Amino acid sequence: KREDKLDIPNLAAEIRSGNRIALSRAITLVESSNSDHKEQAQKLLQELLSFTGNSIRIGITGVPGAGKSTFIESFGSMLCDMGKKVAVLAIDPSSSLSGGSILGDKTRMEKLSRTSNAFVRPSPSAGTLGGVHKKTRETMLLCEAAGFDVILIETVGVGQSETFVRGMVDFFLLLVLTGAGDELQGMKKGIMELADGIIVHKSDGDNVVRARRTVREYKQILHFLQPATPGWMSTSLAVSSVEKTGLKETWDMICKFEETIKASSYWNMRRSEQTKDWFHSMITDHLIESFYQASDRKSLIQSLEKSILHGEITVTQGVKKLFE
Amino acid sequence: KREDKLDIPNLAAEIRSGNRIALSRAITLVESSNSDHKEQAQKLLQELLSFTGNSIRIGITGVPGAGKSTFIESFGSMLCDMGKKVAVLAIDPSSSLSGGSILGDKTRMEKLSRTSNAFVRPSPSAGTLGGVHKKTRETMLLCEAAGFDVILIETVGVGQSETFVRGMVDFFLLLVLTGAGDELQGMKKGIMELADGIIVHKSDGDNVVRARRTVREYKQILHFLQPATPGWMSTSLAVSSVEKTGLKETWDMICKFEETIKASSYWNMRRSEQTKDWFHSMITDHLIESFYQASDRKSLIQSLEKSILHGEITVTQGVKKLFE
Incomplete structure (x- = not known):
């Protein structure tokens, strides 16, 4: 009570x-x-x-094995050393059935978690449809009210997490490994076009030369693509979280982005649009969820799908039968 | 009556x-x-x-100025000469306010329109929300029942027509011009990743050498991207609709695609998925449309949006107020 x-x-x-x-x-x-x-x-x-809205919101995604948590640990620690207050959140739209949260693993980002300027929050347990990104958005607002300057939102799990995160951040960072040619084959469709910056990670030891070549390849590809943020030419950088190289340059890039986009009217416009989109996607989620949840509807939809695929009724007739 | x-x-x-x-x-x-x-x-x-489903369904889109109608006229005429029955449809999700249909212009595809094996249908006048792609889909089914072997669906106007067309065809063709570097800058996000083939058009006269170079550039870029159709390596070809070069090669490419993808189980799987997606998107359209159409709701939504953007209420509170 x-x-x-x-x-x-x-x-x-x-x-x-x-x-x-x-x-x-x-x-x-x-x-x-x-x-x-x-x-x-x-x-x-x-x-x-x-009291919200005063942070810079950074989304971080990466190809499998790119080392997102290692990067966040090193990058976040550097920002804390610079006096910034850093909150790390995660978004995981995968269902609880598919394994759930990786960030729940308390051993991750051990150093950053112990830093007084940092706040590392495990990802919310996935639950109701359309609920997870709402929770991460609201958690972000709480962190902003608590005075955090930098919010890092990590994508966890599979699914549409990249699109969700892009829809709630100012700057979107993609982590990749060397060897763009092989690497990109396994990359999600359209992911590069969401990125304001591409980090070629693990640029250390024998890997430095290859990483620099990969950075050039990505810059070339980015030149062919539409910018993720109007007025900003997305770029690429080599980073080693182990040798702590390129971390300062990453932050400089983000600061230059903030300065450039705030000078145009796009910064506030995007945030307003993001809020409106969030409102309307929650309306849609609510409509769809309450429609599909109604009892008996699932079996009716399945039998209609079958009739449609067997060519017995048209799609339009199927929809009509559902709303009769 | x-x-x-x-x-x-x-x-x-x-x-x-x-x-x-x-x-x-x-x-x-x-x-x-x-x-x-x-x-x-x-x-x-x-x-x-x-009696439907027996054609090959080809979607055609292009950057502005790429010469889609000229290509369809030449390509369609060649197919008719080969004895194929060709139907040309268009999808135009732009609202009637924004200018409407270009294909309504009867002077377009004059030669093809007069060919006995061809059927050129102007695009449906855009009307109700979510209705246009439904009409084009159903028109496609009618043409198939009428015995047409090849259905060419052209994207018209702006908006999401590419995604709609990709969702109703087997093969998706993108028309571009020479000079990939400059050209691609103006290309829609993610459009290349929808394409099974990229035609570098207007490869004639002085332009032939540049066109060949552009083809190589596109092949290189395609190598970096995920294939639009699993099991098919998207490729690029130079075509002149004026000098009638590359048209035969375009058809060969599409035939090879059909053979390859039919050999895997993906051909039928994609068509079933497309039909199911159509069913569910019509359900969603219906839900959203009837929700937003209810009287007084529009002004309530606008005033809630204002309160949300002014920081007076949370997004969740706004949604709750709507469904009270």
């Missing part, structure tokens, strides 16, 4: 003052599926809304 | 026998927004369903 009586204004003030326990508690509230918790979470967020 | 008494089985038989007037009439029925016509169209389609 204790949480039912949560003092929301007090919790908001504690978050604003930098109390980590209050922040963690608020995120748990946001992630809860309990209806009382949901309502309290929304009241809390409403209380904090005017 | 005459059309209310349409003899559907007779109309179906006339279409099957190759009667062009019957086919045109059926397409008009499919495109009509009158509810009696709609019902008759669905009965007719149901009657014809078992």
Whole structure:
């Protein structure tokens, strides 16, 4: 019964003052599926809304094996050393059936987790349809209200996580390995066109020369593609998280991006569009979810699909039968 | 009152026998927004369903100025000379406000229109949300029942027409001009990754050498991208519709594609998936359309958007208010 009586204004003030326990508690509230918790979470967020939006939001994705967590550990630690407050979140739209969260593994980003300027949050357990990216968005707002300057959002798992993350960040970073030719074959369709920057990772030891060549190859390919952000020429950099090279250059690139895009009106425009898109995608999610959840509808849809594929009824007739 | 008494089985038989007037009439029925016509169209389609699916469905898109209609005129005429029956359809999801159909212009594809083996249909006038691609799909089925071997579906106008067309064809062809470097800058995001083949068009006169170089450049880029169709390595060809070069090679490429993909199980699998996707996207369209159409909802949504962007309420609260 204790949480039912949560003092929301007090919790908001504690978050604003930098109390980590209050922040963690608020995120748990946001992630809860309990209806009382949901309502309290929304009241809390409403209380904090005017203190959000002041961070730079960076999305990070990578090909399998690119070493995302190692990069985030090194890059995040460098930013903390520079005096920045860094929050690391993850988005994982994969279902709980498919294995769930990797970030739940507490041993990851061990050093960064212990840094006082950093806050590393495991990914929310995947649950209801369309719910995961909502939770990550709201967690991001809580972190901003808590005064974090840099929000790193990592894509975890398979599926559409890249598109979701692109839809909630200012800058989108793609991590790849050397050997663009072989590497790109396994890369998701359209992923390069979402990226504002491409990091050729593990540029260390014997790999440095190959990494530099790969950077040139990516720059060439990026030249052929539409920019992910109007007014910004996406570029590529070689980075070693082990030897700590290229990390400073990565941050410089992001700062130059922020300066360039803020000078145009696009920075605020994109954020407004992202919020509106979020609103409308939640409306659509709600419509679809409540439609497909209705009892007996699943079996009706399956039998209609069968009739359509067997050429017994047209698609239009199938849709009509569903809404009769 | 005459059309209310349409003899559907007779109309179906006339279409099957190759009667062009019957086919045109059926397409008009499919495109009509009158509810009696709609019902008759669905009965007719149901009657014809078992005679559909036997064509090769080819989508054609291009960068602005690439000369799509000239290509379709030359390519379609060659196929007709080879004894193929060719239907040319267009998809134009742009709203009627934005100018409407270009294919409505009757002077286009003049030669092909007069060829007895060809059937050129102007694009349906854009109307209701989500309706245009449905009409083109159903028109395609009518043409198949009428015995057409090759269906060419051209993208017209802006918007998502490429994605719609990719979702209803077997082979997707992209037309570009020489100078990949400059050209690609203006190309839509992800468009190359939808293409099974890229035609470098206007490869004639002084342009031949440049066209060949551009073909090589595209082949190189295609090598970096995921194939649009699993099991098919997308490739590039130089074509002149004026000098009639490369047209035969284009058809050979499509035939090789058909042979390769039919040998795997992917041909039928993709068609089934396309039909299922069509069914579910029509369900979603219906849900969204009827939701946003409800009276007063538009102004409520706009005022909620404003409150959200001003930071007065959270997105979740906005959605909740809508469904209260």
